[in-house]
Amino acid sequence: MRVTAAARKRSVRNRAYAGRYAAGRRDGWRDGWRDGYWMGLCERTVRAAEAPLPVRDVHVMYVSTGKGFPYSPIDEAIAGSLEQLVTRLTVVERKEEAPSAAAAVRPDAVLFLDGLHVPPDIPDRIRELGIRTVIWFTDDPYYTDITASLALHYDDVFTLEANCVEFYRAAGCQRVWHLPLGFYPGHFRPQNAPAGVRCDIAFVGSGYWNRVAFFDQLLPYLKGRDLRIIGYWWERLRDYRQFASRIEGRWMTPQETALVYGGAKIVINMHREPDDGTFNSNSVGLGAVSPNPRTFEIAACASLQLTDVRSELAAYYVPGREIETYASPEELAAKIDHYLVHEDERRAIALNGLYRTMRDHSYARRLDAMLGALFG
Amino acid sequence: MQQRALSRKRSTPRVRTARRSAYQAGRRDGWREGWSIGWREGAAAAAAAVFPPAAPERLPIRVLYVPQGFESIDDGMIGALQLHAAELHVADPTRMAEMAALIRPDLVLVLNGLHVFPDDHLEQVDRIREMGIRTAVWFADDPYVTEQTVAIAPHYDVVVTHERSTVELYRSLGCPEVHHLAFAADIERFRPVTPPAAYRCDVCFIGQAFWNRVETFDAIAEELADLNVFIAGGLWERLKSYGLLKRAIRPGWLPVDESVLYYNGAKIVINLHRTAEPGSDNANASGLPGLSVNPRTFEIAACGAFQLTDRREDLEAYYRPGLELETFDSPAELAAKIRHYLKHDDERRRIAVRGLARTLREHTYTARAGSLLRLLGYGG
Numbered sequence: 086m087r088v089t090a091a092a093r094k095r096s097v098r099n100r101a102y103a104g105r106y107a108a109g110r111r112d113g114w115r116d117g118w119r120d121g122y123w124m125g126l127c128e129r130t131v132r133a134a135e136a137p138l139p140v141r142d143v144h145v146m147y148v149s150t151g152k153g154f155p156y157s158p159i160d161e162a163i164a165g166s167l168e169q170l171v172t173r174l175t176v177v178e179r180k181e182e183a184p185s186a187a188a189a190v191r192p193d194a195v196l197f198l199d200g201l202h203v204p205p206d207i208p209d210r211i212r213e214l215g216i217r218t219v220i221w222f223t224d225d226p227y228y229t230d231i232t233a234s235l236a237l238h239y240d241d242v243f244t245l246e247a248n249c250v251e252f253y254r255a256a257g258c259q260r261v262w263h264l265p266l267g268f269y270p271g272h273f274r275p276q277n278a279p280a281g282v283r284c285d286i287a288f289v290g291s292g293y294w295n296r297v298a299f300f301d302q303l304l305p306y307l308k309g310r311d312l313r314i315i316g317y318w319w320e321r322l323r324d325y326r327q328f329a330s331r332i333e334g335r336w337m338t339p340q341e342t343a344l345v346y347g348g349a350k351i352v353i354n355m356h357r358e359p360d361d362g363t364f365n366s367n368s369v370g371l372g373a374v375s376p377n378p379r380t381f382e383i384a385a386c387a388s389l390q391l392t393d394v395r396s397e398l399a400a401y402y403v404p405g406r407e408i409e410t411y412a413s414p415e416e417l418a419a420k421i422d423h424y425l426v427h428e429d430e431r432r433a434i435a436l437n438g439l440y441r442t443m444r445d446h447s448y449a450r451r452l453d454a455m456l457g458a459l460f461g
Numbered sequence: 462m463q464q465r466a467l468s469r470k471r472s473t474p475r476v477r478t479a480r481r482s483a484y485q486a487g488r489r490d491g492w493r494e495g496w497s498i499g500w501r502e503g504a505a506a507a508a509a510a511v512f513p514p515a516a517p518e519r520l521p522i523r524v525l526y527v528p529q530g531f532e533s534i535d536d537g538m539i540g541a542l543q544l545h546a547a548e549l550h551v552a553d554p555t556r557m558a559e560m561a562a563l564i565r566p567d568l569v570l571v572l573n574g575l576h577v578f579p580d581d582h583l584e585q586v587d588r589i590r591e592m593g594i595r596t597a598v599w600f601a602d603d604p605y606v607t608e609q610t611v612a613i614a615p616h617y618d619v620v621v622t623h624e625r626s627t628v629e630l631y632r633s634l635g636c637p638e639v640h641h642l643a644f645a646a647d648i649e650r651f652r653p654v655t656p657p658a659a660y661r662c663d664v665c666f667i668g669q670a671f672w673n674r675v676e677t678f679d680a681i682a683e684e685l686a687d688l689n690v691f692i693a694g695g696l697w698e699r700l701k702s703y704g705l706l707k708r709a710i711r712p713g714w715l716p717v718d719e720s721v722l723y724y725n726g727a728k729i730v731i732n733l734h735r736t737a738e739p740g741s742d743n744a745n746a747s748g749l750p751g752l753s754v755n756p757r758t759f760e761i762a763a764c765g766a767f768q769l770t771d772r773r774e775d776l777e778a779y780y781r782p783g784l785e786l787e788t789f790d791s792p793a794e795l796a797a798k799i800r801h802y803l804k805h806d807d808e809r810r811r812i813a814v815r816g817l818a819r820t821l822r823e824h825t826y827t828a829r830a831g832s833l834l835r836l837l838g839y840g841g
Contacts, residue, residue, distance in 0.1 A: 102483035109487025116488075117495025118502075122655075125503025129814060133511040436507070 120277050123432070127275035127387045130436055134443035138453045143460055144173040146192040148183045150199050158339045159223070162269030163198060166448040170456060184210035192216065194459055197239070199223050201231055205238040212240065219459065223266055223378075225249040227357065236261075243455060247397055248374050262458050265401070266378035267448040272339035273385040275439065278348030285311035285425055287349035287388075289342055290379070292318035295358040299414060304328055306418035315345060339382075346386035350431060351421055354379050354392035376401055381446040384408065384438040389424055389431045391417060401446065407438040497806035498661075502725075504814040505653030505765030512821040515544065517831055520840045523548040525566040527557045529573040533717055534601060534756060537647030537826030538572065545830050554578045558585035561594055568837065569594055573601040574613050586616045595619070597837065601644065601756070603627045604737050608746035619837060623756075625775060626737075626749040640836045643779065644756040645829040646763035646820055650717060653765035653817065656726040660719075663688040663803060665727035667720050668757070670696035673736035680792035682706055684799065691723055724764040728809065729802055731795070732757055732770035754779060759824045762786060765817035767809045769798055779824060785816040 147167055149160040164176050177186045180203050187195050194217040197203055201224070208218040220239040222232050225246035233256045236242045242253050243264040253261045286307065290296065300314075301323045315333045322328065337345070346352050356377050374396040383390045384402070392398070394410045402408040409424070411417035424431040472480075524546040528535035542549045552560035554577060561569055569589055574582060589596050598617045600610050603624030610627075611634060614620045619638045620631045631639045664685060668674065678685070678692075682702035690709035697703065697710045715723070724730050737751035752774040759779070761768045768786040770776070782788045787802065789795040802809045822828075834840055 102479060105480045105483040106487035109484035109489075110491035111487075113488035113491025113493075114495035115491075117492035117497075118499035119495075120492075121496035121499030121501075122503035122506075123499075124496075125500035125505070125810075125814075126507045127503075128500075129504040129507035130511070133507065440511075 123387075124275065124277050126432075126436060127439060130387075130440050131274065131443050134440045136444065138170060138449055140170060140172060141456050141460055142172045143194070143456065144175070144190070144192040145171045145456075146175040146177060146183070146187055146190070146195040148177045148180050148195060148197050148203075151178065151180050151202070158269075158272060159198065162272065162448050163196075163452070165269060165271050166452050167196075169449055170452055180207055183207055184214070187211045187216050188214055194219050194241075196221065196455075200235050200239075201228055203235070205235060208238040212238075217241065217459070219243070219455075221245075221264060221455070222249070226252075241459060243458075245378075246375050262455075263375075264451055264455055264458075265375050265446075266381070267446045267451045268378065268381040268385045268442065269339075269448050270385065270443070273343045273346070273382045275385075275387040276344060276347045278344050282344050283348040284313045285349065286351045286353065286421060287313045287315070287345050288353040288355070289315045289337065289345060290355065291316045292321050293357055294321070296355050297321045299355060302414035303417060306414065307421070310421070313345065313349070342382070343386050346383050346388045349388050351424055352383045352386075352388045352390050353417070354383055354390055356393055356395055380408075381442055384435075384442040384446070387435050387439040389435045390438060391420055391424075402438060402441055405434075407434065407441045409434060493806070497810055498728075501765065501767075501810040501813055502653060502655050504810070505817050508765065508814055508818045509648075509653050509821065515825065515827040517545050517827060518840070519547055520545055520834060521547050522567040522834075522839055523550075523564065525550045525552055525557070525561055525564055525569045527552050527554055527569065527571040527574075529571075529575065529601065530577045531572065531601060533647050533650060533760060534644055534826075535572060536650065537645065538570075538830060540647070540649060541826035541830035542570075544827055545834055554582065558588040561589045562592060565592075566594060568839075569596045571596070571598045571617070574598050575602060575606060575609060583613065583616045590616075590618065595837075597621060599642070599833075600624070600627070603753075604745050604747060604749040604751055605735065606745070607749065611747070621833065621836070624749075624751060624753045626752045627747070630747055630749060641753070642829065642833055642836065643753060643775070643824075644759065645824045645826045646756070646759035648763050648821065648825050651721055651724070651760040651763035654721065654725050656722040660722040660726035661689075662691040662723070662727050664729045664731065664799060665691045665723050666731040666733070667693045667715055667723060668733070669694045669735075670699050671735040672699070674733050675699045675701075677733060677792045677795065678702075678706070681796045681799070684796045685709070688799075688803070691727065693720075693723070720760075721764060724761055724766040727766060729799055730761045730764075730766045730768050732761055732768055734771055734773060758786075759820055762816040762820040762824070765813050767802065767813040768816060769795065769802070780816060780819060783812075785812060785819050787812065 145167055147164055167174050175190055175192055177183050183195060184207060195211050196219045198221050200220045200222060211218050218239045219241040220236065221243040223245050225232065225244045226249055229249065229252065236253050236256060236258050240260065242258045242261045244250060244253065245264060245266050247263045250261050250263050304324055312331050314331055315335065315337060317334055319325065319332045319334060376395050376398050380392060389409065391409045391411055394412060404410045409420055411420055524542055526539060526542055526549060528551060539551060550560065550564050550566065557569065586596055596617045597619035598613065599621040601623055603610065603622045604627050607627060607630065614631045614636050615634055620636045621640045621642050622628060623642065623644050625641045628639050628641050679701045682705050686705050692706065692709050693711040693715040695713055697712060700706060734751055734755055737745055737749065754773050754776055758770060762780065770786060770788055772788040772790055780786045787798055789798055
């Protein structure tokens with residue numbers, strides 16, 4: 086066989102490419118195995134935590150918050166979860182239409198969420214029809230100046246803040262329950278985040294002043310770390326310029342947020358102060374003891390969560406086993422260092438947190454508890 | 462280093478791009494395969510982790526267990542009986558009567574009673590019964606060795622067989638108490654692990670080359686020749702296509718711990734029961750069919766491996782075909798399913814992990830020993 090110079094050259098090149106292909110295959114296999122192993126662990130853990138919830142033979146009307154973005158995801162979460170729990174669900178998009186809709190279909194109960202923007206005559210008109218009205222306050226204790234008087238217009242009051250139960254009772258409400266928020270598996274669940282969104286440490290949230298003060302102390306420890314901060318108002322930071330490349334001042338959909346959580350080895354959670362001046366009307370100075378929904382959402386993405394401590398936290402997660410906590414910037418920095426090195430420990434806690442979250446903290450589970458309180 | 466730098470300098474941009482895209486193509490392919498294999502291993506590890514070790518209620522009985530030397534079954538049963546019985550002793554077959562006289566157990570449980578058992582085995586059993594001690598044998602090789610077991614069975618108070626088809630045979634011999642009970646998996650030994658690279662392959666079969674297996678493998682040899690196959694066991698030179706598969710065959714007995722690694726490393730593990738037809742490979746004088754599944758069925762599943770098994774009548778009592786494992790009725794179906802499941806990673810690995818979960822729930826020796834003791838009338 087005559088081998089031309091060109092053919093020889095081509096064959097040499099192909100062999101070189103075969104080598105590159107094989108090298109790529111090896112590297113890809115290793116990365117794929119690592120990602121696959123983790124997702125296999127996560128998905129199986131989710132399955133193991135699943136437990137069927139009862140379906141109640143009741144007709145519930147859910148009134149969307151109607152505030153649009155960023156509140157529409159929570160409407161989706163509540164409606165999507167309720168759907169699995171009742172034999173009939175009616176969703177009303179515009180709160181103004183709730184009384185006439187209730188008169189038309191006569192549900193067993195009408196559920197409002199948040200309620201800050203619902204004029205009290207709306208629940209009043211529904212109650213006049215002899216239909217039970219239910220409110221779930223989801224921003225307590227930050228707006229208690231307003232909610233105290235609103236609450237009296239509903240038959241049943243649920244508040245995410247354990248501390249507010251007595252407050253509403255004192256205000257004259259007869260039926261008050263503590264019902265924390267949860268997470269919606271339709272939005273938050275473990276995912277294999279694309280390489281581009283992965284990082285070591287992530288924080289998602291607005292730069293409230295307490296957070297800014299904390300990060301001013303924390304950031305010097307995190308120089309050179311693979312950090313992402315996503316949220317508004319972070320230009321308030323003292324060292325903003327230095328960290329500007331790590332900060333994205335935007336709002337994210339739950340889906341985007343879930344990917345950021347899932348792609349981060351460690352996600353920091355920091356609660357708002359109950360007396361933060363930025364956006365609060367909490368003149369009674371009610372403290373906050375319940376964890377924020379973010380606590381559940383981070384854990385649902387199987388990331389290691391480092392959170393500041395709300396006194397009720399241990400009722401939801403076992404610190405050190407299902408979640409990690411910090412009380413100071415120094416402690417947070419030290420734990421970040423620790424868990425970035427001790428990958429096995431990090432993953433073990435993340436998985437335990439995932440399991441607990443899927444088992445106990447979904448909206449469906451919360452709403453099941455609500456329906457239990459309402460209908461037995 | 463210098464040479465590399467020089468050659469890089471010489472390569473044209475087009476060559477560099479081609480090299481890069483070859484690398485990227487390799488990365489993509491490798492990633493997909495690694496992902497799938499990693500997923501199975503991760504999910505299996507999680508499935509195994511969520512089943513806490515069983516803690517059955519301990520029965521107030523003293524048991525003397527006489528092993529057969531089938532280490533997977535013996536170790537599984539010994540571990541399980543330690544949990545179930547207040548007192549467990551293990552005796553060598555040569556000294557079972559002597560030990561029974563010393564220990565005075567409520568029950569002497571003999572596994573299989575063949576092969577390594579001494580010539581005076583049955584006299585020993587008779588002596589134990591004379592002491593007023595209850596004796597039970599659990600046959601593990603039915604129906605292949607009924608020629609021998611029919612002589613053994615009448616000496617025992619209780620006969621347990623893993624093969625449903627032989628229950629009537631022992632009853633017809635006058636055995637007063639006969640039960641059918643399948644074996645299970647020793648999950649301490651057969652468990653999901655991440656094997657070293659050398660144990661990874663596409664298709665794996667571990668077992669002796671009985672003639673029915675030889676026929677099946679000859680029929681699919683062409684199919685297997687292009688794959689990364691691992692076969693371990695004796696007599697495989699019986700294959701017509703031995704030359705074609707020789708590379709894949711490791712002759713002789715494979716230590717159990719290595720089987721675990723091969724089961725874990727294979728994308729597909731084939732399980733093929735030996736034929737029950739009387740003839741060259743067995744002493745099945747009764748000619749009874751094999752309706753029940755072999756211990757291997759449970760052991761493969763316990764590794765979280767994807768199992769392709771021939772279909773025994775009892776199979777569906779233990780696993781749901783198509784969901785927890787896959788089945789074949791002919792070499793053609795076996796070949797087609799190998800092709801299908803090598804292409805469909807997602808289906809394959811989900812079936813494998815479901816099979817593991819089912820095994821951990823229902824087919825451990827702890828569960829089986831509980832069933833056995835209940836069959837024998839101990840406890841609830």
